[in-house]
Amino acid sequence: MAWHDLDKSWHDTTVDYCDVCGNLLIARYWSFVEPVGGETRRCCDESCERLFHRLRRIEESAPGS
């Protein structure tokens, strides 16, 4: 869980998206490792990490809802 700079060269005009909410990542991003599966996720900030866990909790308590 840490902040990282989003290093892009000046001629790179592509964009990056938050793995959790889909919003745009600009200049830097927050990363965390999924507890299940161990995949690294890039997201907007800590609130999106909390959102990820919240959605997972909801899914586990009410599957398919």
Next chain:
Amino acid sequence: MTGTPPPMAGIDRVGLTLLYKRVRNICDEMAFAMMRTAYSPIFSEGLDFSTLVLDRRGRLIATAGINPAMLGASLYAATWIIREVGPENFADGDVFVHNDPYRGGSHLPEHMMVAPIYHDGELAAFVGNIAHLAEIGGMAPGSFAATATDIFQEGLRIPPTKLFDRGEPVRDIWRIMLANHRTPDNSWGDLHAMLGSLRVGERRVGGLIAERGIEGLNEAFEQILDYAEAYMRSEIAGLPDGIYTGEDCMEDDGVSDRSYWIRSRIIIEGDELIFDYSRSDEQAIGPINAPYVVTLSASLNGLLYVLARDVPVNAGIVRPIKVVAPAGTITCVRLPGPCVGGQTEFQPRIMELVLGQILSQILPERAAAASGNTSLNFLFGGTDPRNGEYYAHYHFEGMGWGGRATSDGNSAQIVPHANCRNTPVEIFETKWPWVHEEYRLNDDTGGAGRNRGGLGVRRVMEVAGDVITVSALSERMKRSPWGLFGGRDGSRTALEVAPAGSETYETFQEAFGLVSPSKFANIRLRRGDRVRITSPSGGGYGDPLERDPAKVLADVELGFVSRASAESVYGVVIAGGSATGDSGQDGSGSGDGAAGDAAVDEAATAELRRVMRDGVA
């Protein structure tokens, strides 16, 4: 400006309200400046723009309440420009422009400008605006390419770019932009209307800074944001916790006949709310996808129609709200997916899904049935035979809104997520080679209900030039606008054409062998060809048999409902007046459906309604 007063230590509620209203008025004044100085009717008549005041971090403090469809872009686009460019790289007199839908823009035609405001060399605030340029190049005149399969066919994409450098125009950028637009004179004028609007904002916000100082003003801005957040949290906390779901679809993407589904669930927990679209279909090949901010706009607008109606619309309102729209789905397009129709067709679909289908589960008294739910974009361009100059125009059509708990739906209004206005007939005929044969309410089509859906319109016009190239991007041709709580569905969209000399209309799809009936690009029409545009009507709210018979009589007298429908749909028997049963043909209230001494036959109506309910004669 000099002589900065000391920072304010906080403002009471009255002072804060007055300050906020002043900032709102600055946005309004910026909007009027833009409207009055624009070259294109989409600015001056359509009002397809927004004006913004932002704090020194680029957070939205206030916006003129003109075009809610731009709310998502208003909330994020400036912030993202500032982050991407870096605040240290701004200077007094700079103006940045961008239209990149992958960076907070809504779709390519909408350009955002943002300018910093400095005071004694210190960054104090920003002003900005967003406006729809009528022509920005791409594969179709009007830059609404309904069959585009990537963003590059939709027009010129501009990432955050300096348009003015310390007050001086960056001529190379201007030349690149104007060289890629089909109507550069209009772009020149409209871009300067946007600049003029920024100048008005700079002067007025500068006045506020002179009165209150940078710290004082930004402290007050912080309080305004906190107030909006608290307001939203209290409103959300008043809703029952739970998970509420709904779905609707885009009929096709203009490239194939396939539907794309939007699946939404709203999760309410305490004073926070999540819009989750992660179960929606993958992004479409054609241009119906939404950038993230469009899905955000739609979600917030759906919510703001039923909650927190007096909340200051600013960056504070999103603090208790999360929108989950995974990249690569139809709710968050990935580069290079096309998306010009996301703002005009996808956004109203989501907004009314939220407003009518999902929130109606917990707030039925504030919900509404579906509107016609398409902007019915009709684009055209060509060479004007009167002067040999190229022209292009982007027109959107009014349609019927859905009935709601307290009233009938409005007729002939632009789709509810955008407070825009249509293009008047007089503008059509003076600026471009079209002649109108008919423009009227489409009678007897409003979805029946306790509260009736509003009526759509019908427009027939003839090509008055040698050749004109037309395109369209619309919806609601395959699936009707839905009624709510027993209300009937509204009517559908139609786009038809009759060749010169013929009285027989065919759909564009039939006439030109198109994949989609509602989305096409670059159809060439010739002098004398006629186009008939029929916009959809709104769905009804509640059981039609519960509609006040006096209202049905009034509808018949006004020509909105035929006498036959009054009986067969509403169970209302009208005695006296004309026996023809025709509704008015001009939508002006002159219909003969119940002319003269018409009245509701109370006894016959009660009996007919009993039979219709019970099914026993």
